[in-house]
Amino acid sequence: MQRRLHTDWQLQARMAFTMLLLALLYLIFAVVLYRAGAGIGLTAILIGGLALVQYYYSDRLVLLTTRARIVTEQELPEVHDLVGRLAAMANLPKPRVALVQSPMLNAFATGRNPGHAVIAVTSGLVRALPTPELEAVLGHELTHVRNRDMAVLAMASFFSTIAGYLTQVLFYTQIFGGGYGGGRRGRGGDSLGVILLVSWVVQIISFFLIAALSRYREYAADRGSAILTGQPGNLASALMRISGSMARIPTQDLRQAQTANAFFIVPAAVGREGLVELLMTHPSLEHRLNQLRRIELELAGRPGR
Amino acid sequence: MGFLDSVLGPLFGRTRLQQPDMDRLFKLSTVESSLDMAELAPAGRWAVCLRPVEGGEFAAVDHELRALIDLSCRSRDFNSSYTISRDNLGYTWIVFEDPKLADGVTLVHLVGSTLQEKGYGEQLLAAVFRFRQEPPESGDAAPRYLVYNYKRGRFYPFVPQPGHGRDNATEFRIGAALGSLLPMDADLTRWYPLWDCPL
Numbered sequence: 001m002q003r004r005l006h007t008d009w010q011l012q013a014r015m016a017f018t019m020l021l022l023a024l025l026y027l028i029f030a031v032v033l034y035r036a037g038a039g040i041g042l043t044a045i046l047i048g049g050l051a052l053v054q055y056y057y058s059d060r061l062v063l064l065t066t067r068a069r070i071v072t073e074q075e076l077p078e079v080h081d082l083v084g085r086l087a088a089m090a091n092l093p094k095p096r097v098a099l100v101q102s103p104m105l106n107a108f109a110t111g112r113n114p115g116h117a118v119i120a121v122t123s124g125l126v127r128a129l130p131t132p133e134l135e136a137v138l139g140h141e142l143t144h145v146r147n148r149d150m151a152v153l154a155m156a157s158f159f160s161t162i163a164g165y166l167t168q169v170l171f172y173t174q175i176f177g178g179g180y181g182g183g184r185r186g187r188g189g190d191s192l193g194v195i196l197l198v199s200w201v202v203q204i205i206s207f208f209l210i211a212a213l214s215r216y217r218e219y220a221a222d223r224g225s226a227i228l229t230g231q232p233g234n235l236a237s238a239l240m241r242i243s244g245s246m247a248r249i250p251t252q253d254l255r256q257a258q259t260a261n262a263f264f265i266v267p268a269a270v271g272r273e274g275l276v277e278l279l280m281t282h283p284s285l286e287h288r289l290n291q292l293r294r295i296e297l298e299l300a301g302r303p304g305r
Numbered sequence: 306m307g308f309l310d311s312v313l314g315p316l317f318g319r320t321r322l323q324q325p326d327m328d329r330l331f332k333l334s335t336v337e338s339s340l341d342m343a344e345l346a347p348a349g350r351w352a353v354c355l356r357p358v359e360g361g362e363f364a365a366v367d368h369e370l371r372a373l374i375d376l377s378c379r380s381r382d383f384n385s386s387y388t389i390s391r392d393n394l395g396y397t398w399i400v401f402e403d404p405k406l407a408d409g410v411t412l413v414h415l416v417g418s419t420l421q422e423k424g425y426g427e428q429l430l431a432a433v434f435r436f437r438q439e440p441p442e443s444g445d446a447a448p449r450y451l452v453y454n455y456k457r458g459r460f461y462p463f464v465p466q467p468g469h470g471r472d473n474a475t476e477f478r479i480g481a482a483l484g485s486l487l488p489m490d491a492d493l494t495r496w497y498p499l500w501d502c503p504l
Contacts, residue, residue: 077500089356
């Protein structure tokens, strides 16, 4: 009994390696924090606690910041039907559906676990995409839900959030010197200056690693959509249509939630053509289309590579 | 799905569709005598709903499937006909017309296992069986469906009402009446509707 689509081991390896590097980085950071003494440790725990709370209420927070509204089946029947069928195929409880009033074409998923998930679409998307393409986009978002990408990226960012906060606080306390000022020694003998440096380095390295991880999860979500719908071509044309429209529509809306941006199917801030892909949370359209093309060949029974 | 697939899979972003549970489907033929307890009578229409896959290989399977169904219908003296259609959400429905529930179950199972043999078992979404109210109330020809969710190996009732609504009270009653005889889905959030079902 054959399986239709073979696992992309290269993608898997890259993802695993990135997660491993992040884990190592955070381990080192955690050790430094531990040796830094009670004051720093307490701050770290507090920030960590805040990050957890933010994650727990992620669905409500993201909906608030993007001004998305939960809609009933009567209000948006087609989207609900599509999401329902896809959820049945994926053996998941059906997520809630939300609508963002915006001419831009986009969609995102949020929620701390599949039981509290929300899939949101813009009114522009619902208007512009024909049903098969809409389904492909919803399949992509549902795969994010299934793969718990919200949780994965929250965990991945957990320590970098702490590092970021510490960097800022320590930087300013160093500048304004005095009471806390440079040279004061913590329990383990590390000066605040060292901790500042370590936090800064952790922040930078984790930024690249998290961006990479986010890109790999996007590839995985594209694959998931292709598997759920069995129609990679639909996602390809949807992505092209969305990307094509992004450049024309003024970028006024959907810029509020920077974190939500990570889960948009195509990032709202398009137009930064010259930027290196290393910094981007999403793979380029071309790369995504290439993957979909390979999947299409595989499904047709002709191995693409 | 084992631990590997359900936990490690999502962690590494691997999407794998659940394999269908074929065996529990047959329980439906055993409840024929108890259907009146659930106020149901067979309505002679049975279907398999699946998500077709892009590509030449699947199209070839489609041909084979039709040939196989034709053959079985003739050889087993099934008094049945079938149609294959696509709904507006892109799913394929293979609808059988056969007065007997047991025949319907056999045909549905045949389709399912053929697809599974060819490696497309994961594309199967549900098997749907149409019933009507028993004893029939005047003018009420509204369908009452029993849906078999291949991915979970469970049945659940689906009684649509005009205007995108569901008769939850009747569904509940059917679920309760047949709950001890059929593997019913205990999780109500998994009683997914199948709107505009072509049965």
